[in-house]
Structures are given as structure tokens and as C-alpha cells.
Amino acid sequence: MSRFSDFRKGFLHGIPIGLGYLSVSFGFGIMAVNSGLTVLESTLISLTNLTSAGQAAGVTVIASGGTLAEMALVQLTINIRYALMALSLSQKLDKSFTFPHRMLASFGITDEIFGVCAAQESPLTPFYMYGMILIAMFGWVLGTFLGAYAGELLPASVSAALGLVLYGMFLAIIVPPSRKEKSVLSVVLISALLSVICYYLIPSLSGGFAVIVCAVSASVLGAILFPREEES
Amino acid sequence: MSVSIYILVMAGVTYLIRFFPFAFFRKKITSKFLRSFLYYIPYAVLSAMTIPAIFYSTGNLITAVVGTVIALILSFFELPLIVVALSASLGAFLTGLLL
Numbered sequence: 001m002s003r004f005s006d007f008r009k010g011f012l013h014g015i016p017i018g019l020g021y022l023s024v025s026f027g028f029g030i031m032a033v034n035s036g037l038t039v040l041e042s043t044l045i046s047l048t049n050l051t052s053a054g055q056a057a058g059v060t061v062i063a064s065g066g067t068l069a070e071m072a073l074v075q076l077t078i079n080i081r082y083a084l085m086a087l088s089l090s091q092k093l094d095k096s097f098t099f100p101h102r103m104l105a106s107f108g109i110t111d112e113i114f115g116v117c118a119a120q121e122s123p124l125t126p127f128y129m130y131g132m133i134l135i136a137m138f139g140w141v142l143g144t145f146l147g148a149y150a151g152e153l154l155p156a157s158v159s160a161a162l163g164l165v166l167y168g169m170f171l172a173i174i175v176p177p178s179r180k181e182k183s184v185l186s187v188v189l190i191s192a193l194l195s196v197i198c199y200y201l202i203p204s205l206s207g208g209f210a211v212i213v214c215a216v217s218a219s220v221l222g223a224i225l226f227p228r229e230e231e232s
Numbered sequence: 233m234s235v236s237i238y239i240l241v242m243a244g245v246t247y248l249i250r251f252f253p254f255a256f257f258r259k260k261i262t263s264k265f266l267r268s269f270l271y272y273i274p275y276a277v278l279s280a281m282t283i284p285a286i287f288y289s290t291g292n293l294i295t296a297v298v299g300t301v302i303a304l305i306l307s308f309f310e311l312p313l314i315v316v317a318l319s320a321s322l323g324a325f326l327t328g329l330l331l
Contacts, residue, residue, distance in 0.1 A: 161325035168320030
């Protein structure tokens, strides 16, 4: 495929992500301004970080006047899952993915972009990822700006419903393979069950950390119970 | 302390976490266990992120459940991501108008 058609495909696959981000980051923008940041600072955080839980925690650290070491540690704990995702994606990169492309594209590895990329059957090309990252970043940054600048303008009924977009997309990614493979279905159900347990019984566990614990446990179990043959 | 220094540290740490494994890991993983683990991890991550959070995503349990059911049905029939996502959201929105 040509660079343009790769880019276009990634862009189209990224539209639900961008729309979902628009609504989620809207909330982040409101929160950041309420924590004492300016509109510019809030938007700049979204532009340079492109991560939801890490940014929210970062704003809390800034608002409470924490140290830079605390900031670094908080980001490391919440975002360490990206290292796992980056490692997973590194296994399915196309030959055209040279070092400079890796340097650039790694910036855009988020839960959602990872989810969609990992579910692709063909090897990942740089421009496929760029298309997806561009539209996702656009939604994330624009939403933050709008939320920070004019948080109260969107009707509540619309912003509430927009909260579902991202999760609907997640289901669209996990349901089809779960339908085809019992192993994937088992891992998905175990992970969901663990997540429910964490959510209701261990509320002190932060959201980002809970996801790591649940997903790693479920995947380890899956790898033991249902090891995959060569060439998945 | 200046906010821009905080932002710099935030962005720097977050980028390096993503950059190192992506840029420097080139060998194909041969361990069957590790390959299986890496195959399952995206689905497990998305599942843990979705359940139970999806039921609180609209601020109203009923609209969220309607949206979730729509998403499950449409994704069962493998409709495109954006169709599933927007239909679920639209379903929740319309349900909210009826309540």
C-alpha cells in the first residue's frame, strides 16, 4: 500500500478514537482549569502527553505543589503499561518502520491506539500510525482546549452520551475475536471479572494501576491455559 | 515552581516509557509463553478498562446499559468500529431524552 492509503486507513480507523478523546479531554480541560491551570497550560499538557490517567494525576501533583520526583514517579507508575504496549506493537511492525519513524510514532502509543493497532492483521506501517495518531491528537487537544475555555457550553445530555463512544469502540475491538476464539473470550471475561473485583472491593487501587494488575493476571493465565501455536 | 517545568517532566517521562521498548526492541520473541501473553494483553487491557467503567460512562445507569447492549449486538455482527461506537452513543443519547 502507498503511504497515502496507509495514512488514510489509519485516519479512518482513528476517527472513533478522536471523537471519544474529544469528550474525555473536554472533561480534563474543565478539571485542569478548576485546578488552577491556564487554558494554555491545560492544552499544552494534552499536546505533549496524550494520556488520560497520567495527565489527571499530573494536574493533581501540580495543584498540590508536589516535587518533580513525585511527578516523575506518578507518571512512571500510571504510564508503565505503555512500555508493555510498545513492546507488543514492536513485534508487528512493517520493515518500513525505521528508527526515526519509531522515534516519532512511539509518542502516540495510547491505550486506544494500541488496541486498534494490535487488532490489525497486517504489519503496521508508519503512515498508518501517523494517520491514527493525528486524528486522535486533534480530538484530544481540541477537546482539552474547548473544555478549558468553555466547559459549560455543551448540553449535558450530549456530553454524557459522548462518554460512551470510547467504550463502545473497545467493545467493537474485543467482541469479534472473542466470538471466534474461546481462549480470547476466556481472557476477556477473566480480565473483566478481576476489574469488577478491583473496582468494588479495592477502591484504593488507582484506575491505571488496576488495569495493569487485571490485564497482566488475565493474560498470564491465558498464556498458561491456552498457549498459542506459531504465527498467530 | 513554574508549571512549565512540571509539564516538561510529565511529558519527558511519559515519552521515554513509550519510546524505549518501541525503538530498541527488534528481535522477534520466540518464547511461546511470551508470544501468547503479548497476544492476549490488548484484549485484556481493553476489557479491564471497559468493565465496569462503561456503566458509569454516561452518568446514568439505564442509558449506559442501553448503549452497552447496542455496542455488544453491533460488534457481534462485526460492524465497523465507528458505526458501533456512534450507534451506542446515539442510543444512550436517545434513551436519555425519553427518561
